[in-house]
Each structure stands twice: as structure tokens, then as C-alpha cells.
Amino acid sequence: MGTTAINEVDKVVIKFAGDSGDGMQLTGTQFTGTSALLGNDIATFPDYPAEIRAPQGTVAGVSGFQVHIGQAHIHTPGDNPDVLVAMNAAALKANLRDVAKGKTIIVDTDNFKRKDWEKAGFAEDPLSSGELREYHVIEAPMTALTKTALEGLGLDNKSIVRSKNMFALGMVYWMFSRPLEYTERFLKGKFGKKPEVLAGNIKALKAGFNYADTIEAFSSASAVLPADMAPGLYKNVMGNEATAWGFLAAAEKSGKELFLGSYPITPATDILQELAKHRHFGAKVFQAEDEIAGITSAIGAAFAGDLAITTTSGPGLALKGEALGLAVMTELPLVVVDVQRGGPSTGLPTKTEQSDLMQALYGRNGESPVVVVAAKSPADCFSMAFRAAKIALEHMTPVLLLTDGYVANGSQPWKIQHTEDLDDITPHEADKSMQNWQPYERDTASLARYWAYPGQEGYEHRIGGLEKDELTGNVSYTPENHEKMTHVREEKVQRVANYIPELEVDGAQEGDLLVVGWGGTYGSLLTAINQCAAQNKKVGLAHFSYIKPLPKNTAEVFGKYKKILVAELNQGQLVKYLRGELPQFTYQQFNKTQGLPFRVVELAHAINKTLEEK
Amino acid sequence: MSVETLEYTAKDFSSDQEVKWCPGCGDYAILKAVQKAMPLIGRKKEDIVFVSGIGCSSRFPYYMDTYGFHSIHGRAPAIATGVKLANPNLSVWQITGDGDALAIGGNHFIHLIRRNVSINVLLFNNRIYGLTKGQFSPTTNLGQSTKSSPQGTIDNPFNPGELVLGANGHFFARATDTNAKALTAILVEAEKHQGASIVEILQNCVIFNKDIFSNYTAKDVKLDNQLHVEHGQPMIFGSNSDKGLKLNGFKLEIVTIGEDGITEDDILVHDAHEEDSTLHNMLVKLQMPVVTGIIRSFQEDSFEIRMKKQVEEVEKNSPFKSVNDLLESGETWEIK
Numbered sequence: 013m014g015t016t017a018i019n020e021v022d023k024v025v026i027k028f029a030g031d032s033g034d035g036m037q038l039t040g041t042q043f044t045g046t047s048a049l050l051g052n053d054i055a056t057f058p059d060y061p062a063e064i065r066a067p068q069g070t071v072a073g074v075s076g077f078q079v080h081i082g083q084a085h086i087h088t089p090g091d092n093p094d095v096l097v098a099m100n101a102a103a104l105k106a107n108l109r110d111v112a113k114g115k116t117i118i119v120d121t122d123n124f125k126r127k128d129w130e131k132a133g134f135a136e137d138p139l140s141s142g143e144l145r146e147y148h149v150i151e152a153p154m155t156a157l158t159k160t161a162l163e164g165l166g167l168d169n170k171s172i173v174r175s176k177n178m179f180a181l182g183m184v185y186w187m188f189s190r191p192l193e194y195t196e197r198f199l200k201g202k203f204g205k206k207p208e209v210l211a212g213n214i215k216a217l218k219a220g221f222n223y224a225d226t227i228e229a230f231s232s233a234s235a236v237l238p239a240d241m242a243p244g245l246y247k248n249v250m251g252n253e254a255t256a257w258g259f260l261a262a263a264e265k266s267g268k269e270l271f272l273g274s275y276p277i278t279p280a281t282d283i284l285q286e287l288a289k290h291r292h293f294g295a296k297v298f299q300a301e302d303e304i305a306g307i308t309s310a311i312g313a314a315f316a317g318d319l320a321i322t323t324t325s326g327p328g329l330a331l332k333g334e335a336l337g338l339a340v341m342t343e344l345p346l347v348v349v350d351v352q353r354g355g356p357s358t359g360l361p362t363k364t365e366q367s368d369l370m371q372a373l374y375g376r377n378g379e380s381p382v383v384v385v386a387a388k389s390p391a392d393c394f395s396m397a398f399r400a401a402k403i404a405l406e407h408m409t410p411v412l413l414l415t416d417g418y419v420a421n422g423s424q425p426w427k428i429q430h431t432e433d434l435d436d437i438t439p440h441e442a443d444k445s446m447q448n449w450q451p452y453e454r455d456t457a458s459l460a461r462y463w464a465y466p467g468q469e470g471y472e473h474r475i476g477g478l479e480k481d482e483l484t485g486n487v488s489y490t491p492e493n494h495e496k497m498t499h500v501r502e503e504k505v506q507r508v509a510n511y512i513p514e515l516e517v518d519g520a521q522e523g524d525l526l527v528v529g530w531g532g533t534y535g536s537l538l539t540a541i542n543q544c545a546a547q548n549k550k551v552g553l554a555h556f557s558y559i560k561p562l563p564k565n566t567a568e569v570f571g572k573y574k575k576i577l578v579a580e581l582n583q584g585q586l587v588k589y590l591r592g593e594l595p596q597f598t599y600q601q602f603n604k605t606q607g608l609p610f611r612v613v614e615l616a617h618a619i620n621k622t623l624e625e626k
Numbered sequence: 627m628s629v630e631t632l633e634y635t636a637k638d639f640s641s642d643q644e645v646k647w648c649p650g651c652g653d654y655a656i657l658k659a660v661q662k663a664m665p666l667i668g669r670k671k672e673d674i675v676f677v678s679g680i681g682c683s684s685r686f687p688y689y690m691d692t693y694g695f696h697s698i699h700g701r702a703p704a705i706a707t708g709v710k711l712a713n714p715n716l717s718v719w720q721i722t723g724d725g726d727a728l729a730i731g732g733n734h735f736i737h738l739i740r741r742n743v744s745i746n747v748l749l750f751n752n753r754i755y756g757l758t759k760g761q762f763s764p765t766t767n768l769g770q771s772t773k774s775s776p777q778g779t780i781d782n783p784f785n786p787g788e789l790v791l792g793a794n795g796h797f798f799a800r801a802t803d804t805n806a807k808a809l810t811a812i813l814v815e816a817e818k819h820q821g822a823s824i825v826e827i828l829q830n831c832v833i834f835n836k837d838i839f840s841n842y843t844a845k846d847v848k849l850d851n852q853l854h855v856e857h858g859q860p861m862i863f864g865s866n867s868d869k870g871l872k873l874n875g876f877k878l879e880i881v882t883i884g885e886d887g888i889t890e891d892d893i894l895v896h897d898a899h900e901e902d903s904t905l906h907n908m909l910v911k912l913q914m915p916v917v918t919g920i921i922r923s924f925q926e927d928s929f930e931i932r933m934k935k936q937v938e939e940v941e942k943n944s945p946f947k948s949v950n951d952l953l954e955s956g957e958t959w960e961i962k
Contacts, residue, residue: 049959194957247958257953264949271712273704290952291937292944296711301737305704308697308734312677312708315695316716320708338698428953466693466709466716469672474641474687476678476696486643487688 023082025090026184028177029107030099031068032061032075035177039097040077041423042181046194048248048425052081053239055535056423057089057609062278062361069123069131074106081188083239087389087535089422091611095187097180099123099154101132108138113146118183120176122155152223154179161219162212171209175216182220192217242427249426251390251419252282255349258397259321260293261429265398266405266437268319270295273309275302275328278361279417280351283323303331307348311335314344315475317465319401323349326368327358330375336410337376340501342475343452343461345404345439348382349397352416352531354607363607364418366531369585372412373560379498381505383407384560386414388534391426393419396557398434399512405439407508408460414559416581418609419532439463442471451475451485458511459504506561515554515563518542522572523550525623528599529579530556530586533610537579540615551619559586562593570597577602577622579615634665641691647682652803652829656750657689659806660719663813664692669717676719677706679726682757683750683829686721700731703738706745714930717817720747725755728764728784739793742821743929746813749786749826754835772834786826787910787921791903797823798910799920803830804843808854808918815920821928828916842916855909855919860893863915870894878908880915898923 026043028036037058044056059076066073080090095116098104100123111117124139138144139151158176159169167175178195185192196214203210249257263270272295274284288297296318300306307322314320324332329350339346352368354360372384383403387396393415400413442449442462451473452461464471473485481488482496517526519541529537534555544551554569556562570576578587579602587601602618604610639661647653664674674692678684680699687694697705706720720738727735727749738745754772755761761774765786769778790798797819801809809827816823828839842851853863853871861871868883870893881888898920900906906922927935946952 045957049957051959051961241961243961245954245958245960247953247956257949260952261949269712271708273708290946291940292946293949293952294937294941296933296937298707298711300704301733304701305707305734305737308701308704309708309711311697312695312705312710313712314708315705316675316709316712318708318712320712334698335701342695428958430953431949465713466675467673467713469670472672472691472693474643474690474694474696476687476694477698478696 022084023080023086024094024188025078025080025092026095026097027076027078027093027107027110028097028180029074029076029103030177031102032063032065032073033068034075034099035174036075036077036099039177039181040079042195042198043184043190044079044423045198045248046185046190047079047081048246049194050190051239051241052083053086053241054248054424055080055086055089057418058421060362069100069102069128071102071106071132074103076103076107085239086424087539088609088612091613095184097184099176099180101129101134101138104138105132105134111147114148116148116150117144118150118152118180120154120180121151122153152183154220157219157223158216161215165212165215166208167212171212175212178213178216179220179223182217182222183224185217186221186224192221241425244427246425246427248423249391249394250282250421250423251387251393251415252280252351252421253286254391254393254426255387255397255413255415255420256283256286256290258394259287259319259347259401260290260295261394261431261434262398262401262437263293263295263319264431265434266319266401266439268317268405268439271298271310271313271318271320272296272323273298273300273306273313273320274323275300275306277303277325277328279353279420280323280325280328280349282420283349283351303328304335307332307335310346311339311342311344314339314346315342315465317463317467319405320345321347321349321401323351325351325353325361326355326371329368329371333376336382337378337380338477339410340376340380340382341477341480343408343501344410345408345463346410347397347400347404347413348410349413349415351420352414354605360607362417364416364532364609365581365605365607366414366416366533367582367585367605368414369530369559369582369589372414373589379502381502381560383409383411383505383508384414385411385558386531386556387419388531388555388557390419390422390424392534392557394426394429402435402437403508403511405437406460406511407458407504408440408463409505409508414531416532442468450483452480452483454500458507459500509561509564512558512563514565515556515569517569518553518555519545520550520552523552524573525549525551525575525577525619526570526573527551527553527577527579527619528556528586528590529553530559533579533581536610536612536615539612540619543612543616544619549623551623556586559589567594567596570594575600575622577619579603579610579618581605581610634671636661636665638671639664639691641689643688645689646685648833650832651682652752652831653683653686653750655803655806656748656809656827656829657686659809660690660748660813662806663810663817666810666814667717667817673715674717674719675709676721677702677709678721679731680757681723681726681755683721683723684726700726700729701734702726703731703734703745703747707738707741707743710743710745710930711933714744714934718745720745722747722749723756724749724751724753724763724765724786728786728789732764736789736793739790739795739822739824741929742796742926744820744822746816746823747825749824750829751786751826752829752831752835753783753838754831756831756834760834785911786824788907790824791907791910791922795824795922796821796924796926797920798826798906798922799824800826800828800910800916800918802828802839802843802918804848805918812920815923819923820925820931851915853912853915853917855896855898855917855921857896857898857920857923860890860895862890862893878912900924
């Protein structure tokens with residue numbers, strides 16, 4: 013390991029950046045996996061272009077992966093990298109503004125030739141122009157060194173150059189005292205059938221590690237201590253993966269078969285792919301011909317007695333709107349997942365935003381209430397997918413689960429929740445004890461109708477999109493019936509509030525300011541208000557997992573603070589909803605629509621500004 | 627088949643809802659034919675599901691005392707697919723019209739056929755929009771004047787049979803609302819067929835497109851203008867049963883038995899089971915006579931059978947017996 017003194021730090025943010033073909037996502041996930049096994053707390057954020065292969069060497073084609081590892085509780089992937097690995101000039105150009113002066117930048121000098129920095133949009137060579145004077149720059153000819161290391165293995169030039177990401181990873185592993193075993197094991201699994209490629213990758217990894225050791229370039233070579241986390245069995249999860257697993261757990265707990273109808277769309281596709289892997293649980297995964305067929309096939313499966321799910325992103329949710337109304341009218345259990353991205357239209361497919369809340373709440377014809385919930389972190393996707401399924405099955409209603417590109421593709425350590433520790437799910441089904449069952453007869457407490465489905469003798473019935481008689485479900489155009497049914501559908505959704513947890517506050521339980529958020533911004537908001545607490549400011553955080561209906565104690569919580577600041581990655585959608593639902597309070601808002609998550613520093617600034625205002 | 631099933635009569639499939647189609651509508655005859663077919667398919671009532679979209683014909687499920695789902699415009703194929711995949715044991719029927727299936731729902735229609743899910747699709751083709759009161763549909767004859775084409779349509783129409791075969795359809799039959807007996811027999815065969823079965827029913831809209839098919843269905847012309855095909859039988863028609871089809875190069879030729887040395891042996895014998903659909907395609911395109919009966923019935927594993935086999939195979943080989951096994955798989959670490 014060399015003789016360099018190891019400087020222990022409590023957290024560090026590393027960004028790997030290169031061409032979208034350079035394997036930066038893989039490099040980042042490998043560093044994440046290794047650090048997780050060392051017991052670090054972690055948050056990651058992949059940042060990649062919408063184009064599969066944008067022109068090589070351009071800023072548009074830069075793919076990045078940011079990972080935040082630490083000993084303390086890590087809630088965000090970090091505002092700014094402490095270490096930037098730039099595999100080419102474009103990667104430097106795209107990320108330089110995020111790196112604070114004095115931090116470390118590792119560059120592959122082989123990709124900083126004149127044509128490289130010109131293509132990246134630098135006016136002169138950034139390595140010699142003095143532009144990087146105030147950074148700690150480590151110049152390594154990674155491509156050339158990788159070529160030398162891999163000589164004689166019989167690999168073609170393309171395969172050799174491709175291995176340079178492993179060289180870079182090896183360097184960073186040395187820098188942060190990480191062992192190589194995890195990645196070696198991974199490479200053996202991936203390239204087991206191509207021994208020469210396997211040998212090349214492992215050799216490049218070790219060469220990078222040894223090179224970093226040899227040059228002892230790192231004054232800040234650091235070991236990040238393990239996190240102080242609750243005892244238990246952990247694994248690293250990505251949000252989309254956790255969403256898929258939450259549904260599998262819900263299917264097992266409810267005794268229902270899982271049906272997914274879905275059409276591929278960024279950034280939601282991973283849920284479809286993850287569930288497609290798990291047919292051993294009888295999961296019926298149907299890749300439909302379009303978004304509409306995705307939801308309508310799921311509605312058909314719900315009518316026939318399955319736990320039915322459809323997954324999409326904003327544009328897809330727009331297409332599903334009419335069908336979602338059908339699920340509202342027929343009062344069938346259905347979970348719709350919207351992994352939000354920047355909009356409108358195609359917008360920013362690979363970037364994150366919280367701008368589908370209004371669409372989720374209101375984006376249908378007629379009075380069409382659905383339950384709306386949101387996941388606050390990658391690991392929370394598991395819990396919220398499970399809870400969305402539970403609400404749908406127990407309350408006979410469509411449930412919309414909002415995640416976003418940030419939590420969907422981000423990862424964090426997750427304390428595995430075994431199914432025996434999860435709540436039971438009891439689908440609201442008709443049973444033989446009911447006399448003269450009627451399709452729209454309701455439970456008096458929850459107002460859920462009783463589910464009966466094809467295959468069950470004696471329950472033959474017809475439902476559909478036309479207004480229903482309040483009891484028989486037959487078509488009814490009676491004015492009073494329509495008004496009554498309109499109220500009942502809304503009231504049924506509102507009564508879900510009797511079955512969900514109350515709103516909890518992080519930080520100050522009363523005081524000067526309540527920061528309000530929802531969904532994927534939790535980590536950033538929590539970090540910001542923890543900073544406030546350290547400064548003895550009386551700031552609390554109310555973060556909504558349940559948006560419609562609102563938790564029952566919402567007004568009570570809001571009433572304990574002098575000011576309320578609603579922070580969202582949109583132009584103010586939750587705040588509009590709150591102004592309508594709880595008009596007795598005055599709301600201030602902080603909004604961002606850059607396709608990027610909140611930075612803790614900008615939140616802290618907004619909080620302080622709000623506190624200072626008279 | 628249980629004894630109980632055999633005791634059903636057509637009346638057992640009639641619901642308590644009042645039928646609300648226009649007097650004289652062809653849908654009445656189709657409803658009767660379907661209710662007559664039900665006791666013959668050997669399925670329990672609770673295992674039968676009728677799914678529809680939007681349009682006059684799509685009110686159909688309300689009139690059947692089975693499970694039924696009246697859904698939204700064009701989406702019935704996808705809903706029916708979900709029903710069938712959720713419970714492959716069900717007998718699933720889709721009721722649709724020329725607008726519902728071929729315009730707004732065209733995408734779902736062709737993909738249902740391509741996937742070959744075992745659903746019986748009854749396509750009521752009256753070549754007009756009825757429920758919205760008389761606009762042209764994707765099957766309206768070129769040049770026809772309608773409410774939305776007062777100067778005549780300039781759209782080329784679809785021939786549903788061609789579309790079905792073009793989407794690699796394995797079962798296509800054509801029937802008329804005036805021959806309930808033939809329709810009932812076709813419906814029973816459609817249910818027996820594994821995979822998507824499409825039955826086009828030429829249906830008379832008495833209000834907006836009256837008698838559009840009378841050239842095929844009127845008593846005085848139907849024998850000469852309709853060729854009802856049966857698998858394994860020579861394709862003979864006509865009031866004197868002396869006309870038949872013969873292949874002349876790449877075209878079908880109508881010949882008369884007894885003229886030009888033509889005998890019954892020269893007439894093509896219908897092979898609905900042939901995998902190559904070239905001849906079936908010629909039959910669906912024939913305008914005069916129009917071909918009715920089961921034109922194509924080629925069987926292979928349906929989508930839901932393939933899905934079931936795949937799931938069973940995966941389950942057999944999987945190390946995961948419960949969700950906990952999955953959650954604990956891969957790289958994990960213990961914090962004490």
C-alpha cells in the first residue's frame with residue numbers, strides 16, 4: 013500500500029466523468045459496491061446524456077457518475093466533488109464548474125491533445141493555460157499506460173483502450189484504500205467466458221492501483237471510515253430495482269399474482285427489466301405495444317384478480333390518462349408508477365424533476381381522484397411500492413406512485429426488509445358470507461367496494477366506463493346518482509388518510525420555519541436542515557410521502573411554525589395544492605427546474621433568506 | 627366439461643338489462659347467435675368474459691349474463707389481453723366495431739393478432755360510425771357520402787381480413803348478421819382455436835348505412851354472391867351450385883362447372899389449415915362473390931401458453947423460492 017500517511021476523512025464525493033462509451037457508469041458502480049462492502053454509507057447519482065452515443069469528445073457526450081461515501085449519515089450524492097476523474101477534455105469542461113478550488117482533479121492526459129480540448133470548447137490547453145492553477149491536478153497518461161500494461165495479452169487495440177476505465181478505478185481505489193477483490197470478482201463473473209478480456213481488465217485495474225502507489229501523488233490519500241449504521245443485513249439498491257422488489261413483496265404478502273403491463277421509457281424502464289428477470293415468482297411481465305396498452309392490459313388483469321401495475325415516466329402518464337379514469341370509474345386496484353423526468357413533452361429524459369405532481373393529481377377528464385404517494389430515496393422505493401400496492405388492494409383504487417430519475421437511478425445501502433417484517437395485505441374481496449353481493453356495495457368504513465373477478469361462480473357482473481349505479485354498478489344517467497358517486501369516489505380516497513402514518517417532522521418540532529418537501533428531494537432537504545440544527549436554528553422538515561390524501565395531522569404540524577417554505581424541483585406544484593387544501597397558512601416557495609437535484613448549499617441559502625425576512 | 631355446463635341454454639346468457647340498439651339493427655341477430663353459441667362451447671358461465679371498447683356494438687357485454695367489461699375506445703384488445711394473461715383458464719371474447727378496432731384501436735388490434743393471444747374477437751363491420759351518428763369509418767367504401775364526407779370519402783378503406791392476415795393472423799372467419807346459424811357455428815370454432823380468432827361480421831346499420839351489404843345478403847342474390855367456404859370442401863357456390871374457384875396463374879378465376887370442360891375436380895379445395903396464407907389472402911380480397919366461413923385456421927402455441935411455459939421453466943430452475951431469497955441475493959454485508 014505504500015508508505016503515504018493515510019488521512020482519514022468522514023466523507024468524500026467522487027465524480028467519474030468521461031465519454032459515454034468510456035464505461036463511467038460501470039466504474040462508478042464498482043467504486044460504490046466496494047465501498048458498501050467496507051461499511052460506508054453511500055449515495056450515488058448517475059448523470060448521463062439522453063443520446064446513446066453522442067459525438068465522441070464533446071460536452072454533450074459526457075457521462076458521469078457521482079458517488080458520496082462516508083461515515084456520517086449520507087443523504088445526498090454531494091453538492092461538489094472532492095475528486096473529479098476526467099477521462100477527457102470534455103469531461104473536464106462539463107464538470108469543472110462544480111469542483112471547488114483546492115480539490116483534486118485526475119486527468120487522462122492522453123485525451124488532452126489539441127483536437128480534444130478544441131472539441132471540448134476550451135480556447136487553449138487547460139492543462140497548461142493556468143486555468144487549473146488552484147486545483148490539485150494529477151496528470152496521468154492513462155491510455156498509454158494501459159496500452160503498455162496490456163501488451164502481449166493478444167487483445168485488439170479497441171479492447172485495450174476500453175480497459176482504461178479500470179486503470180482509473182485502480183488509481184481511485186488506491187487513493188481511498190479500497191481493496192480490489194470486489195471488482196475482481198465482478199470482472200470474473202462478467203468476462204468469465206473471455207479469459208483474455210478478463211486478464212486485460214484485471215491487469216489494467218492493478219496497473220492503475222500500482223501506478224498511484226508509485227507516484228504517491230496524493231497528499232489527500234484517504235480512508236473513509238465505516239458508517240455508524242443500525243445493525244442488520246444490508247445491500248446496495250437502486251431506486252428502480254427497489255420499486256420492483258417492493259411489488260414482488262406485495263404480491264407475496266397479498267397472495268396475488270403480479271401483472272406488469274409496461275412500455276419502455278426512460279428513466280422507468282429498469283423496473284420493467286428488473287421484474288422481467290423475476291418470472292420465478294410467477295410475475296407476468298407484459299411489454300405492451302404502447303403506453304396505453306401498458307395501463308389497459310394492467311386494468312384487464314386487475315379486473316381478472318391480479319395485483320396489476322404499470323410503470324412509466326411523464327409523457328407516458330399523459331398517454332395513460334384516459335385509462336386511469338377508467339380504473340377510477342371501475343374502482344379497480346391498480347398501481348401506476350411515474351418515474352418523473354424533466355418536461356414538458358420529451359423534455360429532459362435523463363434528468364430529474366418533480367413536475368408531474370399536478371398531472372398525477374388532476375391530469376384526467378372529469379372528477380377523477382386517485383391516491384398519490386411518493387418515494388423519498390432509492391431504498392424508500394421498496395417501502396412505497398409495497399404501500400402503494402397495499403392501498404390499491406385494500407381500498408380498491410388506483411394509486412399513483414411518484415419517483416424521479418434521481419431516486420430511480422441513485423443507489424444507497426438498504427437494510428433488507430424481510431417479508432415477515434412487512435405489514436399484511438388483505439385484498440378487499442367479496443366472500444361467500446355476503447348475501448346478494450352487488451358490484452358497488454361498499455365497506456362502510458373505507459368505502460371500498462368488494463372485488464369479485466372472473467372465475468368466481470355467482471359473481472358474474474358487468475362494469476365499465478359509463479357512470480355506475482351506486483349499488484348495482486349498472487349504467488346510470490340519473491343526475492342525483494352521478495353527484496353521489498362523484499362524492500363517494502373522492503371520499504373513498506380521502507378516507508385512506510385513516511390508514512396511513514401521520515406526518516413526522518425532522519429537526520425542530522416547532523419554531524421559526526417549517527421546510528416542506530415531497531419525494532426525491534428528502535436527502536438534500538434533510539442535510540440542509542441538519543446543518544440548521546447544528547447552528548441552533550429552529551427549523552423543521554415535513555417531508556410528504558402521502559400527498560393525496562394528506563396525512564391527518566398536516567394542519568396541526570403546519571400550525572407549529574411561524575413560516576412555511578415549500579421546496580420543490582418544479583415551479584411550485586405542491587405549494588399550489590397546499591394553498592388549495594390548507595388555505596389558512598401562508599406559504600413561501602423555493603423552486604428549481606434545471607433537471608438537477610437541489611444542492612445543500614442553495615437550500616441553506618434559501619432557508620436563511622426566509623428566516624431573515626421580516 | 628361438467629354436466630352442469632351442458633344444461634345451459636341460450637336464455638341463461640341473457641342479462642337483466644334492456645337491450646337498447648335501434649329497431650332492426652343487425653346487432654340483435656348477432657347477440658342471439660352468440661347466446662346460442664355459449665352453451666355449445668363447454669365453458670362455465672363464470673369462466674366467460676366479454677370485453678368491449680366504445681361504439682354501438684360495444685354495449686354488448688351488458689346484455690350477456692357473464693363477466694363483462696365495457697371499456698374505453700379502442701383499448702379492448704389490451705384489456706382482454708390483461709384478462710387472459712391474469713387467468714388463462716378464462717374464455718375471453720372481445721366485441722368491437724370497424725371504428726373501435728380499425729381506427730382508434732388499430733394499434734392494439736394488430737398487436738393482439740401478432741402476439742396470438744387466445745381471444746375471440748367479434749368485429750362488427752357496418753362500414754360506418756353509428757354511435758356518433760353517421761361519419762365514415764376505415765371500412766367505408768371509397769367515395770361514399772357520409773355526415774363527415776359530404777362530397778364523398780377520399781380515404782381508401784381497409785379490408786379487415788387483409789389487415790388480419792397482414793398482421794400474421796392465424797384465424798380469420800367472415801360471417802353475416804343474416805345467417806345466424808353459420809355465425810353460431812363459426813363462433814364455436816373460434817373458441818376452439820388456440821390463439822387470436824378474428825371473426826368479421828358484416829352487420830347492417832339500419833339508420834346510417836342501410837343495406838350496405840344487401841348485395842351479398844339479400845335472399846335473391848346471396849347464393850350467387852356469397853361463397854361459404856369449408857375446410858376440405860371444394861369452393862363451389864351459386865344458386866345452381868355450379869360456380870367455383872380455380873387458380874389461373876397468380877389469380878383466382880371464377881369458373882362454371884360444365885362449361886369449357888370444367889369439372890368439379892378442377893375446383894380448388896379449401897385448406898384453412900395451410901400455414902402459407904397466400905391463397906387465404908386472395909379469398910379475403912375477393913369482392914364478388916364475397917367469401918364467408920372460416921378462411922384461415924392455422925394453429926401453433928398461443929402467447930399465453932408460451933408465457934406459462936416460460937414461467938414454469940424459470941420457476942423450475944430458479945434458486946429463489948421466496949422474495950426473501952431474492953432480497954438476500956447478490957452482495958450483502960452485515961452490520962453488527
